[in-house]
Amino acid sequence: MSPAALILRYGAFAVLATVANLGAQRAVLAISDGTLGFAIAVFTGTAVGLVLKYVLDKRWIFDDRSTGMAAHGRKFGLYTAMGLITTAIFWGTETAFWLIWDSHAMRELGAVLGLAVGYVTKYFLDRRFVFAAPAQVAP
Template sequence: MFKYFCASYFSLIVNLMAQYASHCLFYNFTMELYISILIGTLVGFFSKFVLDTKYIFKSKIKVISNEGFLYCWFSIFITAVYFVFELSFGYVFDSIEMRLIGAFIGLNVGYLVKYKVDEKYVFKK
């Protein structure tokens, strides 16, 4: 489980860095919030998938497979949890820093749940 959380924190940091970089690049755009969240989510999802399949669960699942479908489906659910935290913090506190803190909390909650779900349903032994 320790390796999983190390990989999760790596993906979390990659996600937040991508979001912050996107925020800086698209600061004057009306859709900056959604662009930066989308970019962070895609970068974080990709890094998490690679780390989970190769290093955590040592699986050879492909994205186009039953396991890949379940992995993606559970990731979408967890993404919804993290969006709620991030957007809530962003709207309540109206700052990029607090929005990223909300994302940090949401991703932590989501990754904890996702580990249990992946272990039980996706990467069953």
């Protein structure tokens, strides 16, 4: 895949995961607002975005065709671990925007900015640690 196609595809998947994340957050916030509602919304949105992005990245970005529970469990575990770093960027930015402006529009802007920076960082971490080609054994 050409670098331009990779960037476009990865960007489209990041947008899909972001929309799914923010949609899940809005659904939770429609039921429960305030500090607890915010915390539940951020956690729920993150989980929804994580699962969607893993499924898309595994097949369409890294062309990983491994199957089986062991392979999926190991890779999803590593994918999630790499996501902890980038989630801190996302949550920190979103929370800062929420605390500074106390506005859902600004919270979502912070989320989008945090997710954008996080997804770029995550691509490089995933390429290196999650979906890296197995080391070749010398004969």
